[in-house]
Amino acid sequence: MTTSENAPADAAAAKALHGIDLAGKAVVVTGAGMGLGAAVAKAAAACGASVVVNDIDRDLAQRCVDEIRAAGGEAVAHPADISVWAQAEGLIERCLDEFGGIDGLVNNAGLHLPKRSWEMDEASVRRTIDVNVVGTLACAGRAIKAMRAQGSGSIVNTTSGAQCGLDYRPDYGASKGAVSSFTFTAALELAGSGVRVNAMAPNVSTAMLDDMVEFMKERGPWTRPDLPPPEHNVGIHLYLLSDRSRHMSGQILGVRGDGELFIGSHPAILEPTARPDGYWTATAIADVIEAGRLAPMQPLGPTVHLRLATPDAA
Numbered sequence: 001m002t003t004s005e006n007a008p009a010d011a012a013a014a015k016a017l018h019g020i021d022l023a024g025k026a027v028v029v030t031g032a033g034m035g036l037g038a039a040v041a042k043a044a045a046a047c048g049a050s051v052v053v054n055d056i057d058r059d060l061a062q063r064c065v066d067e068i069r070a071a072g073g074e075a076v077a078h079p080a081d082i083s084v085w086a087q088a089e090g091l092i093e094r095c096l097d098e099f100g101g102i103d104g105l106v107n108n109a110g111l112h113l114p115k116r117s118w119e120m121d122e123a124s125v126r127r128t129i130d131v132n133v134v135g136t137l138a139c140a141g142r143a144i145k146a147m148r149a150q151g152s153g154s155i156v157n158t159t160s161g162a163q164c165g166l167d168y169r170p171d172y173g174a175s176k177g178a179v180s181s182f183t184f185t186a187a188l189e190l191a192g193s194g195v196r197v198n199a200m201a202p203n204v205s206t207a208m209l210d211d212m213v214e215f216m217k218e219r220g221p222w223t224r225p226d227l228p229p230p231e232h233n234v235g236i237h238l239y240l241l242s243d244r245s246r247h248m249s250g251q252i253l254g255v256r257g258d259g260e261l262f263i264g265s266h267p268a269i270l271e272p273t274a275r276p277d278g279y280w281t282a283t284a285i286a287d288v289i290e291a292g293r294l295a296p297m298q299p300l301g302p303t304v305h306l307r308l309a310t311p312d313a314a
């Protein structure tokens with residue numbers, strides 16, 4: 001097992017550390033102006049990939065490209081709002097035009113607007129779903145068309161432990177559950193095509209966590225989780241983009257806050273199930289549940305590591 005206490009932000013060192021060769025691969029990374037996306041774009045370029053750096057913020061995208069080029073890598077900036085279908089398609093087409101194909105897509109761009117489930121408003125919920133779900137599907141949909149024609153490609157979506165249920169993330173958690181479900185469907189449909197679709201679940205200190213800290217200041221005592229820098233999670237993206245993971249599709253590969261690597265479970269029908277005597281009346285359902293003839297009720301929340309301290313309901 002190769003791990004590092006201090007994963008390097010430096011490009012050349014990243015290649016040496018990860019030992020992954022992405023030479024000849026063209027990769028799109030969305031939301032790569034800062035945070036995890038920027039770390040992924042830099043690491044992928046350091047490992048030899050030609051990278052299309054997307055962000056909704058033009059300056060941030062260009063800054064990431066400048067850093068990649070300064071380190072000897074190849075990258076172009078493509079600012080776009082991935083929640084706008086045509087802009088998402090334009091992003092993938094830029095990669096096809098610029099590099100002659102698309103071998104990898106890291107659907108990283110995401111939005112996190114914390115709130116209680118009784119505090120939701122239409123604009124905030126729609127924006128969260130538009131960026132996290134529509135943006136992910138729009139980029140993936142266009143990339144899949146090109147990858148199917150090529151007979152190869154790897155898509156890395158970004159989900160979250162919040163899909164299991166997490167305080168203050170009603171729409172965000174729902175959006176990440178949708179991303180995971182999409183991952184399972186796309187992987188199923190693309191089985192045998194040479195195109196793989198997986199999701200990763202990160203746990204790193206970024207502006208998203210800073211925003212949560214700001215938000216919680218008004219809510220009561222909350223302890224900021226002690227998370228590592230983004231560079232500590234990019235090994236997952238590099239692995240999933242590389243041929244070393246050619247056997248893997250439809251999986252969620254994640255890291256807990258303490259660094260533990262895990263594969264997340266698919267939603268599944270649990271045994272035992274029960275057969276109806278005719279059809280299910282409400283009373284018959286109550287009877288089989290009370291008799292313990294169905295699988296037990298399932299736990300909520302991703303992990304104790306991620307579970308937030310909950311102040312009194314606001």
Ligand SMILES: NC(=O)c1ccc[n+]([C@@H]2O[C@H](COP(=O)([O-])OP(=O)(O)OC[C@H]3O[C@@H](n4cnc5c(N)ncnc54)[C@H](O)[C@@H]3O)[C@@H](O)[C@H]2O)c1
Nearest residue numbers: 031033034035036056081082109110160203204206207208
């Ligand atoms: N940080 C974590 O521990 C954590 C945990 C679980 C999931 N995630 C997910 O990981 C991904 C990256 O998160 P991060 O922590 O680096 O966040 P971040 O807020 O630091 O960075 C997100 C980036 O996405 C860009 N972006 C936002 N909307 C966009 C749009 N419509 N089009 C293009 N770019 C857009 C932002 O400008 C920003 O550069 C997100 O999908 C997030 O939901 C992060």
